[in-house]
Amino acid sequence: KVAGPSRGLNYIRKNLGFSKEAIKDALENSLKRIQTDYIDLYQLHWPERKTNCFGVKNYQYDEKEQWKENFFEVVNTLNDYIKEGKIRHYGISNETPYGMLRYLEEAKCNDLLQPVTIQNPYNLLNRTFEIGNAEISIKKKVGLLAYSPLAFGVLSGKFLTGKRHPNSRIALFPQMARYNNDQVNYAVKKYAEIAKKYQLSFTQMSLAFVNQQPFVTSNIIGATNLKQLEENTDSINLTLTEEIMKEIESVFVLQPNPAP
Incomplete structure (x- = not known):
């Protein structure tokens, strides 16, 4: 995965985000750490923009937010790494219906490969994925990797x-x-x-x-x-x-x- 802007996780790397340079830095270092030539599935860990994820119930618009839309640049960069053979597929995580649709739109309009997975929380206590994401997931074939089941x-x-x-x-x-x-x-x-x-x-x-x-492709379990x-x-x-x-x-x- 490539981490988005810091949520108290500055220790991951200095340039957190999805700029072309940040993705290159994250990917190259991941390949070195796991000592391999390619990664089967490379995912964006959380959105760069402010969204209602990680326990935040309602979306609150911030007119002072510094984020600038870069969905095309991200999709294009990840497609470049697919062409290079460094990753085979890419996915998104902790995304909203808006985010899902924008990634899909940029891929379709620019004849690029789309994300194949979305890793969001899903369990009996949190079925919010069903509200807006599930229909997109099924019809656009972006399978849910359910975490915290x-x-x-x-x-x-x-x-x-x-x-x-x-x-x-x-x-x-x-x-x-x-x-x-x-x-x-x-x-x-x-x-x-x-x-x-x-x-x-x-x-x-x-x-x-x-x-x-x-809409579930895989269930991410955890055990001690x-x-x-x-x-x-x-x-x-x-x-x-x-x-x-x-x-x-x-x-x-x-x-x-x-x-x-």
């Missing part, structure tokens, strides 16, 4: 008792407060009840829900031990019935997107 482990049910392991992601990253509020706790309890009713692993039910979405990894990967063998999906939807209607 278990919402920092919250959708495994391990925090229902109120106890938190000091090494858990939710404890290590307290700034991710969107996974810790009354609305989240209510929804998690309701979803856990559905899993218990149908004698399912709560973890696997949560992951299976993501897997079954037609082999037991968790096996439980996660076994979710590919679970298909939720229409009855279970309806019950999940009934909870969603009562408490939609408590952790955007």
Whole structure:
């Protein structure tokens, strides 16, 4: 990935952003670090412009924002690296419907290859991708690489008792407060009840829900031990019935997107 402007991550490199020079610097150093000649999928980590991502619910326009539109330059630069053989495909991350459409528009109008993936958060507690991105994802073939499918482990049910392991992601990253509020706790309890009713692993039910979405290309799981990894990967063998999906939807209607 190539990181956008700093969100407190200045240690990544000096010239954060998607200028031609910044992308070259990021890509060349990535190739050196992983000791390879090419990268199969190279993604833009987050937008350069100000958007409502990373827990921000509403878009707020800033007339003093310094960003200047450069969608064509970014698409063209990434296409150049595809031609050089340094990357095979490219994708976007943490993007809005506007961002998706602009990248697609520039690719189409200039006879360039389009992004093939979008890596955004998606889980039972955050289905905002369905509102504007999902239709584009399906019809324009930009598959979702769903991250945080278990919402920092919250959708495994391990925090229902109120106890938190000091090494858990939710404890290590307290700034991710969107996974810790009354609305989240209510929804998690309701979803856990559905899993218990149908004698399912709560973890696997949560992951299976993501897997079954037609716009999902891959589900990015995370595990800290082999037991968790096996439980996660076994979710590919679970298909939720229409009855279970309806019950999940009934909870969603009562408490939609408590952790955007």
